[in-house]
Amino acid sequence: MNCPDCREPLVILELHEVETDYCVSCHGVWLDGGELELLLEGAAEKEALLKSFKETEGGIEKKRKCPRCSKKMTKVLCVGEVCLDTCPDSHGLWF
Numbered sequence: 001m002n003c004p005d006c007r008e009p010l011v012i013l014e015l016h017e018v019e020t021d022y023c024v025s026c027h028g029v030w031l032d033g034g035e036l037e038l039l040l041e042g043a044a045e046k047e048a049l050l051k052s053f054k055e056t057e058g059g060i061e062k063k064r065k066c067p068r069c070s071k072k073m074t075k076v077l078c079v080g081e082v083c084l085d086t087c088p089d090s091h092g093l094w095f
Helices: 035-039 046-051
Strands: 011-015 018-022 029-032 054-056 074-078 082-086 092-094
Touching: 018 035, 029 035, 035 046
Parallel strands: none
Antiparallel strands: 011 018, 018 029, 029 092, 054 074, 074 082, 082 092
């Protein structure tokens, strides 16, 4: 799978027994659908964080394509300030 930002191949890193995809070039992280929930398992703030996702225009950031389905991803704000990309078909999140 290639990076949705710089198109370099992503490498697989294991974080708390969850395989994540990492770009060594631009340092972005791809989480497949459900992996964020796995990483947050047991966290008191889990529900608040997941409910904080709000769709946004993304300002000047370019639209990226999902590395799984190639559809343009939606920009979402998390905790009000962090802009992420999310696949419209719930394939994952790009950080």
